[in-house]
Amino acid sequence: MTRSFLIETRNEGDVRILALKGFLDAHTAPRFEAAIEEELRGGRSRLVMDCSGLDYISSAGLGVFMTFVDEARGAGGDIKLASIQPKVYQIFDVLGFPALFDIQPTVEEAVARFGSAAGEG
Amino acid sequence: MAERTDDSRLDASRLESLLESARILGSSLDLHEQLNHLMRTLMGRLLVTRALIALRDGDGWRAAAVRGVPGIREGEPVTPERLERAGLTLRLPIGEGAREAGFVAAPPPRRPGWPEDQSEREFLQALLSLASxxxxxxxxxxxxxxxxxxxxxxxxxxxxxxxxxxxxxxSIDPEEIARLLMLTLSGRWTVRQHALLAWPPGQTPLTLLRNLSAEEAERWKRTAPQDGEPARDGAFLLLPLRSGETSIGVVALGPPGSGRDYSAEDVEFCGALVAQASVALDNAWRIQDTLYRRQMERELELASAIQQDLFPKELPRVAGLELAAANRQARLVGGDYYDVLGAAEAPLLCVADVAGKGLSAALLMATIQATLRALLTFPLGLTELANRANRLLCGSMPGNRYATLLLARYEAATGECEYVNAAQCQAILLRAGGELELLDATGLPIGMFPALQYESRRLKLAPGDVLVIYSDGVTDAQAPSGDEFGIERLCSTARALAGATAEQICAGLLEAVNRFVEETPQYDDITVMVARRVSEAG
Structure with missing residues (x-):
């Protein structure tokens, strides 16, 4: 059983938006890990995850956020989560992510949280 | 009349309050909202500035809503002593008897007429039973x-x-499995610092660290739980990686991001994930072992094929000289090479033994052959041939590689023979009359020092004389007892074969080695080359 997972990236000023689509599980997590790593290596540390298309996330997927959040913050950025479907949010919630991550209802709000520099790009 | 009016107004306000409460309490399932409403209503009716609502918590009571009461906070246990200390002497039960869900505690109401006001008490009772x-x-x-x-x-x-x-x-990649495990664990418990250390026997050790230094993690190699049970090291949870009954690694998890420590259930679940990964890792290592072995076997097969191709299909015919040679490859070690190169009037006999085994040894042999062939196109003396071959091979041999080599150039016209022995075994010269001479090394192996100058020696083969050149696989061949075939046994065997053809001597020597070793596995290549002068060249 292979379920697809796609990442689409775009810029919103100097904020990088990663739109996650499909199933982020142990099978697809390494790909996601590589994608975030590439962003950070490329000097892009202001990241917003658009989770509106994310249908499922496993612990391995959540582990990717844990892996890079300190690095992103250390580089002056952050990994913010936005637009999470209720079913998926429940997992984030149950595992205590809201205490550690900035989770916003919409991508726009998440981008705005990075402050005014975001719009100058 | 005025009193009646007051009474009816009061009644109306009570009814209104009850209706409002019923509406509000019934419209929400939010406990907090309900308690707040109840609190406001009661404080308003009783005219008190302090109040507390306690709810049943097991056998006791817990403060669920507190207003203006010093010394008691929401969530704390409520005891009669604490209520008394806080001056909350009025106690109104919510619900009745065993179904009492909680109570309201307040100081004595300042409401005029209390506590005689029966109607107000009845109202409060109705409100509280509604609330219950x-x-x-x-x-x-x-x-x-x-x-x-x-x-x-x-x-x-x-x-x-x-x-x-x-x-x-x-997955059959141990590192991938380990990474997935750590991703999953860090995601499940929001762990920032974690490590996986594995030291499976015969495999490359694995180390995955996140926000930890190698020095910090090193201690867990020593303190890793040996009994297979999870253990603690300060804020870190240690879970052993096992292969069967052996500890082959440890997973260390820092404190969860939630701030709550790992519960017994968490530890159990962690243990299950790590145990599952242990099995997967163990399998992956086994598969890698098998793949490595298979690759080794393929490489050896390839090396063996290359080596076979290097041997001459047939030896050249040389006037007045019988030539015979044989090689038996060992399965794992060995890099013997023999050849007869050059012109038939002055053939160059060579026997070489390349250090090492497998593909690299086979390729080295091919290089030696190509080098000798190329050099033979120049009119070079034997020592110069050896010097140049050595120099060229020094440049093309990787680091610690070398070869022992015996080169003998035979003059068919005269029976004279010049040889260079670059650390190859002592060749045996068996005279027709039965005397025996050993041809010692005249120099170091080739491929080690480019500036070496080789020396040569000369001898002359008379009709009936036999020259036996061989590799150390012959003399080192072991019997089941551990005894080696040795040079003396080789010499006496050769002597016993005196008078036979080169072909027969070659076969006889190999046969003697075969008998000697019985079933003992052959560890090194065995090569024998025999040259026997049969007559004056004509």
Whole structure:
């Protein structure tokens, strides 16, 4: 059983938006890990995850956020989560992510949280 | 008349309050909201500035809503002593008897007429019994929410297990498996610092660190639990990686991001994930072992094929000289090479033994052959040939590689023979009359020092004389007892074969080695070359 997972990236000023689509599980997590790593290596540390298309996330997927959040913050950025479907949010919630991550209802709000520099790009 | 009016107004306000309360309490399942409403209503009716609502908590009571009461905070246990200290002497039960869900505590009301006002007491009783039903509903609702959360967590855990099992079964790369495990653990418990250290016997050790230095992690190699049970090291949870009954690694998890420590259930679930990964890692290592062995075997087969191709298909015919040679490859070690090169009037006999085994040894042999062939196109003396071959091979041999080599150039016209022995075994010269001479090394192996100048020696083969050149696989061949075939046995065997043809001597020597070793596995290549002068060249 292979379920697809796609990442689409775009810029919103100097904020990088990663739109996650499909199933982020142990099978697809390494790909996601590589994608975030590439962003950070490329000097892009202001990241917003658009989770509106994310249908499922496993612990391995959540582990990717844990892996890079300190690095992103250390580089002056952050990994913010936005637009999470209720079913998926429940997992984030149950595992205590809201205490550690900035989770916003919409991508726009998440981008705005990075402050005014975001719009100058 | 005025009193009656007051009474009816009061009644109306009570009725209104009850209706409003019924509406508000009935419209919400939020316990907090309900308690706030109840609190406001009661404080307003009793004219008190302090009040507390306590709800049943096991056998005792817990403060669920507190207003203006110093010394008692929401969530704390409520005892009669604490209420008395806080001056909350009025106690109004919510619900009755065994179904008492809680109570309201307040100081003596300042309401005029209290405590004789029976109507107000009845009103409050009605309000509280109304509240008791809705509070019970809200509590049940909270329980359901909590149960749903627990269920969601269980489902997530189950999914995690299935998810990992599927991913593990799809991978044969130990590092990938280890990374997935650590991703999953750090995601599940929001762990920032973690480490996986594995030291499987016969395999490359694995180290995955996150926000930890190698020095910090090093200590867990020593303190890793040996009994297979999880252990603690300060804030770190240590889980052993096992292969069968042996500890082959450890997973160390820093404190969860939630701030709550690992519960017994967490530790159990962690243990299950790590145990699952242990099995997957063990399998992956086994598979890598098998793959490595298979690759080695393929490489050896290839090397053997290359080596076979290097040997001459047939030896050249040389006037007045019988030539015979044989090689038996060992399975694992060996890099023997023999050849007869150059012109038939002055053939160059060579026997070489390349250090090492497998593909690299075979390629080195091919290089030696190509070098000698190329050099033979120049009119070079034997020592110069050896010097140049050595210099060229020094440049093309990797680091610690070298070869022993015996080169003998035979003059068919005269029977004279010049040889260079670059650390090859002592060749045997068996005279027709039965005397025996050993041809010692005249220099170091080739491929080590480019500036070496080789020396040569000369001898003359008379008719009936036999020259036996061989590799150390012959003299080192072992009998089951551990005894080696040795040079003396080789010499006496050769002597016993005196008078036979080169072909027969070659076969006889190999046959003697075969008999000697019986079933002992052959560890090194065995090469024998025999040259026997039969007559004056004509």
């Amino acid at each position: 039903a809705t509070i019970e509903n809200a509590l049940a609702h909270e329980e359901i929410i909590e149960a749903n959360r627990a269920l969601a967590q269980k489902i997530h855990e189950l999914n995690t297990l299935v998810d990992l099992a599927r991913a593990f079964s799809a």
